[in-house]
Structures are given as structure tokens and as C-alpha cells.
Amino acid sequence: MSFVSSPASGPRGRFVTIEGIDGAGKSTQVERIAARWRDAGLEVVRTREPGGTPLAERLRELVLHQPMDTLTETLLVFAARRDHLREVVEPALARGAVVLCDRFTDATFAYQGGGRGFDRAVLAQLEGWVQQGRQPDLTFWFDLAPEIAARRRAAARAPDRFESEDIAFFTAVRAGYAQRFDATPQRVARIDAEVGPEAVAAQIDAALEARGW
Template identity: 70%
Template sequence: MTDSTLATGLNPDAPAGVPGRFVTFEGIDGAGKTSHLDELEKRWRAAGRDVVRTREPGGTPLAESLRELVLHQPMDPLTETLLVFAARRDHLHHVIEPALQRGAWVLCDRFTDATFAYQGGGRGFDLSVLSTLETWVQQGRQPDLTLVFDVDPAIAAQRLSAARSPDRFEAQDRAFFERVRAGYLARMQATPARFAVIDAARTPDEVALQVEAVMAQRGWW
């Protein structure tokens, strides 16, 4: 795949009338997005769609190795940011772009919005540097739709406490997640048409209905 293909996302051999779609799920740790991602994947597969389920950081052997470093090894914010974008570049080249080129529907657990929220908001890293890296690495590629599962950090912390041993991010204090949540809000305000906000404080059934409504509105359900 050439750089021009990555930049444009165009593929003359893609199935006619069946364009690939790129949908991302975002939210602070403990927002509960994973089970709803599972359900959407199941529904789309049952509808006969070619679905690629992936995650960030991760999605390729190299990116998964970088994920382990980012989640578990101490490092400064610049190193952390560079590793996240390196993983993303490999992920785009080897998974996301090829899938979209053949007309697949890509479901990704986190993407660049998480970087602006966690590294930019949470860590306080320079947003202008993040924007430059975003341009270099993605060459214009953005999700068609991003669902942000929004929840108060206090509720998210209660959920996480019963889930598992925390990684470097999950172990952060409430103030960190307040900044992350604000980072997501700022990202949504910059390009609101791409986002749908899900009230993740509600019951799982109520959250599922919100996701269904978003997909139905776009004719993707």
C-alpha cells in the first residue's frame, strides 16, 4: 500500500455500493464501552458484514508489543506519545487501511481521540505536537463515527476497583481522569459532526439502546 493510498482511503477495486466504515469507541477507563462494542460486532456479523475488530494501542504484533510498554513501563509523556503514534502507524498500514480498502467495517476500541484525551488532557502534553503527529501518521484518515462513552470519573473508578489490577493509566487519581474527560470534550467540540455522546452512567440496557439509536440514525443497524 502506497502513502497516497493511506492518505486518500480510495480503492477502485472495493465492492461497489459497500464502502468501508471506520467506527471507534472512546471513553475513560471504566466507562463500560467494551461490552457494547462486543454487541455491535455481533450484530454486524449477523447482518453479513465483513467486520474487523481491533484496538489501540495494539492491533498488530508490533503495536501490541508497544502497548505492553505503554501500559506497564514507566516513561515520560513524550516517549509515551511517540510510542502510541508508532503503534498507530503500524496499525493503520497493516490492519485498518487494508480492511477499509476492501469494504470492511472496522470497529476500533480507541483511536487518536484517546491520545488527545489521555496524553493531551491527562498528561498535559502539548496539543500542537499531538496535532502534528496526527497529520504525519494518519495522513487524513479519521473515523467515520466516534462514540464517546461519557461517565463521571467517580463512577468509573468504582467499576474499575472490582475489575482487575490497574495498569499505569487505570491507577491514576480522579483528577487525572477529570482532565481526560475534559480532553474528550474539547476534541468533540472541535469536530462535533463525527461524534455521538453516550451516557455511560445509565444501566447497560439503557446504554445499549443509545448505541442502537445512533446506528439506526445512520442506517448502519
């Protein structure tokens, strides 16, 4: 399982993201995915958005806890992303690491685009400016009914600004993910996240094996 034979024109690493509504079970699986690659001798950089650098973590605190309008929210997540890409993601990919990132721009299209109703054409412009073409090589989409995710969250933790939203919001976020992924089905592995952790893990392994990873 070597990634060094990846596209000759681009960096040699792999950029893998994990997406889904809050409570989908992403955090529960992420270390297992990282361990799989680490055990194979690869450098794995585990990170998250918004966040992943000192500046972006400060922006994350604001986005998750301070009241603000949707344009401000959108600009802050992209500002955090820009710093994260420059400081962490691009350097790691350039040295051949696997970057495993809890959420990326698909979340912006799902939460700000789907959930908040923000103009997707503006999101696409910001995406172009901030990312300069950078996209994940593979995205795991943990998909499940918002009602199930809400029950899991209620049992697990105190809600932040997003997690306090109602079922209708998360239904719109889920639809936002579905619409976004319709355009790029080849980079997305949809995981049925309603089943137990072992069955979720088995789907992840199957998706990686199907790609020869």
C-alpha cells in the same frame, strides 16, 4: 445496511471507534456492536489501540506497564498507530470491511493532551504525519463521571499505568475528550455511560439508526 455506497473517492468500508475513560463500559458493548453488523452480512474487523498488530501489541505492553516520560509515551502510541493503520485498518477499509476499534487518536488527545498536559499542536502534527488524513467515520463517546468509572474499575481488575491515576487525571482526560469532540461533533455519538448496560446498548442502537446504519 450496505456500506458499499460510501464516498466514491475513498475506501468503501467504515471506520468506527469507541472512546471514553477507563471503566466507561466500552469492552462490555463492543461485541454486541460487532454482532449487529456481522449479522447483516458485513465483514467486521474488531481491533484496539494501542495494539492490533504484533508490533503494536508489544508497544502496548510497554506503554501500559513501563515507566516513561510523556513524550516517549506519545511517540510509542503513534508508532503503534502507524503500524496498525498500515497493516490492519487501511487494508480492511480498502476491502469494504467495518473496522471497529477500541480507542484511536481521540484517546491521545484526551490522555496525553488532557490528562498529561502534552502540547496539542504537537499531537496534531503527529496525527497528520501518521494518519495522512485518516479519521473515524463514527466515534462512540462513552461519557460518565470519573468517580463512577473508578468504582467500576476497582471492582473489576488490577490497574495499569493509566488506571492507577487519580480522579483529577480522569477529570482532565474527560475534559480532553470534550474539547476534542467540540471540533467535530458530526462524527461523534455521545453515549450516557452512567446507566445500565441495556440502556447503553439502546443508545448505541439509536445512534446507528439515526445514521441509517
